[in-house]
Amino acid sequence: MKIILIALLFAVTLPVFANAGQVGTSAPDFNLVDVNGKVVTLKQFRGKVVFLDFWAPWCDPCREELPALDALYKKYSNDGLEIIGIDIDSSEKLLTEFLQKVPVTFTILIDKKNVVRRGYSFRTLPTAFIIGKDGVIRYMQMGFGKEFLQMYDKEIDGLLKRQ
Amino acid sequence: MRVKTYFAQQVRPKKLMRVLLNGVATLSMTVLTLLLFSGDARACASCGCTLSSDWENEQLSCTPGLKLDFRWDYLDQDQLRSGTKAISPATASQIPNPQTGTNEEIEKYTVNNYFTMGIDYSTGRDWGVNVQVPWINRNHSTLGTESDGYTAGVEGPDGGQYNSHTSSLGDIKVLGRYQGFLPRHNIGILFGLKLPTGSHTDTGTSTDPAAPGQVPIDPGLQPGTGTTDAIVGAYYTDGLSLNLAYFAQALYQKALDSRDQYKPGEALNLTLGLLYAGFSNFSPLLQLNYRYVVHDEGATADQINTGGTLLYISPGLTVSVSQQIAVYGFVQVPVYQYLNGVQLAPRYTASLGVRYSF
Numbered sequence: 001m002k003i004i005l006i007a008l009l010f011a012v013t014l015p016v017f018a019n020a021g022q023v024g025t026s027a028p029d030f031n032l033v034d035v036n037g038k039v040v041t042l043k044q045f046r047g048k049v050v051f052l053d054f055w056a057p058w059c060d061p062c063r064e065e066l067p068a069l070d071a072l073y074k075k076y077s078n079d080g081l082e083i084i085g086i087d088i089d090s091s092e093k094l095l096t097e098f099l100q101k102v103p104v105t106f107t108i109l110i111d112k113k114n115v116v117r118r119g120y121s122f123r124t125l126p127t128a129f130i131i132g133k134d135g136v137i138r139y140m141q142m143g144f145g146k147e148f149l150q151m152y153d154k155e156i157d158g159l160l161k162r163q
Numbered sequence: 164m165r166v167k168t169y170f171a172q173q174v175r176p177k178k179l180m181r182v183l184l185n186g187v188a189t190l191s192m193t194v195l196t197l198l199l200f201s202g203d204a205r206a207c208a209s210c211g212c213t214l215s216s217d218w219e220n221e222q223l224s225c226t227p228g229l230k231l232d233f234r235w236d237y238l239d240q241d242q243l244r245s246g247t248k249a250i251s252p253a254t255a256s257q258i259p260n261p262q263t264g265t266n267e268e269i270e271k272y273t274v275n276n277y278f279t280m281g282i283d284y285s286t287g288r289d290w291g292v293n294v295q296v297p298w299i300n301r302n303h304s305t306l307g308t309e310s311d312g313y314t315a316g317v318e319g320p321d322g323g324q325y326n327s328h329t330s331s332l333g334d335i336k337v338l339g340r341y342q343g344f345l346p347r348h349n350i351g352i353l354f355g356l357k358l359p360t361g362s363h364t365d366t367g368t369s370t371d372p373a374a375p376g377q378v379p380i381d382p383g384l385q386p387g388t389g390t391t392d393a394i395v396g397a398y399y400t401d402g403l404s405l406n407l408a409y410f411a412q413a414l415y416q417k418a419l420d421s422r423d424q425y426k427p428g429e430a431l432n433l434t435l436g437l438l439y440a441g442f443s444n445f446s447p448l449l450q451l452n453y454r455y456v457v458h459d460e461g462a463t464a465d466q467i468n469t470g471g472t473l474l475y476i477s478p479g480l481t482v483s484v485s486q487q488i489a490v491y492g493f494v495q496v497p498v499y500q501y502l503n504g505v506q507l508a509p510r511y512t513a514s515l516g517v518r519y520s521f
Contacts, residue, residue, distance in 0.1 A: 056212075057346070058212075058346035058347045059347075060212075061210055062212070090346070091288070094346055118486045121486075123440040123443075124405060124406065142405060143405045
């Protein structure tokens with residue numbers, strides 16, 4: 001019996017090794033509405049560098065991150081950077097209240113049913129994906145610290161300069 | 164005659180099974196913890212929040228909808244224990260039982276397989292309900308009283324040696340939860356019932372030559388207790404670092420009534436868990452499970468050899484096979500046991516399960 005249990009435990013861990021990381025793969029497309037009800041897809045930004053950020057208003061590090069991302073957006077939007085914040089798992093009331101207090105100029109989408117989140121397969125908020133002009137994920141970062149901003153800046157700048 | 168009950172002309176009630184139930188209950192709580200925390204636990208550290216999809220499973224309790232869980236629990240009770248120590252059957256057979264006036268009854272083994280279907284439904288981020296439907300398969304053997312610990316008792320018709328096999332529906336648990344107190348939904352309460360759906364009148368086969376045939380088995384060995392129990396509890400989750408989160412849970416269970424002069428002892432379960440969420444497809448989880456159980460009550464209950472204090476360590480792993488399917492396994496190993504009287508205990512318990520989110 002012990003052998004069977006060990007074998008089964010081993011068997012269930014096998015799929016782990018079959019799953020590669022996401023950097024270098026195509027970013028899954030999505031179709032979500034923004035806070036004004038407008039439908040937005042990832043595909044429509046092909047040819048631009050996209051900073052995709054999953055966040056939620058109840059997440060303290062996310063609250064710290066959003067103003068910093070807004071500054072990044074203002075710096076690079078004219079060069080072809082698009083920042084999309086995807087709110088997951090929060091009520092509309094909470095989201096509205098938060099955005100009134102902390103308004104941002106980039107796109108905020110709502111992933112009510114966690115459909116997009118599942119496609120990107122992450123477990124931490126915030127999680128950022130930087131997607132190249134070709135639609136391929138070039139960078140991924142979990143969590144937020146002010147020290148990350150320098151890396152984001154460097155990564156975005158490099159990708160914007162690529163054809 | 165050890166226990167003056169209506170069982171007097173049959174095999175006397177068995178006493179050790181509450182330990183089994185203790186073990187199962189603790190393991191069940193371990194898994195239940197995972198089910199209940201199967202949503203985003205939202206454990207936040209200073210640099211990020213863990214979406215604890217694996218206390219276990221994908222985005223459950225915060226996402227409206229239905230989830231199914233099938234689980235196998237395995238317990239082989241083959242170790243006699245008294246107080247904090249393991250004892251030999253020969254030693255156990257010399258310990259007097261003040262309730263019966265004879266020496267302790269000696270059990271050989273109890274092998275248990277529990278197959279449980281869990282149904283979890285969340286109406287939204289705040290409310291949810293979880294139903295656990297167990298099917299119990301159990302083999303048991305006892306040598307009875309006046310045994311030398313290795314051969315059957317010689318007390319005669321009341322020696323009580325017998326074997327039993329049980330395979331039937333157990334007691335169904337229905338638990339509601341509310342976690343809408345905070346925006347992070349990381350604190351919640353649990354409330355529900357254990358229903359008397361399992362049989363409490365199953366019989367075994369006496370191997371006592373002086374009293375052969377079918378005999379009722381002890382309340383503790385029955386698939387169900389026959390009682391309705393209230394369950395209340397609370398839980399809390401938070402982060403320690405970006406990928407490390409913890410949770411704490413307290414659950415209290417108490418029988419609201421008794422059946423056939425039997426009432427299971429009330430129980431307190433405390434769980435502390437640590438989750439690592441730094442891997443994309445699997446989550447290691449480590450739990451400490453504390454369980455305190457009071458003696459069973461009633462004329463047909465074994466009031467001496469039931470209850471105790473138990474502390475388990477439970478390492479586990481959950482693997483996300485797909486977006487909808489997760490497979491998990493856990494082992495529960497006792498690190499401290501204080502068992503009242505003489506009780507039969509497992510050296511470990513194990514659980515394997517698969518979960519599907521619609």
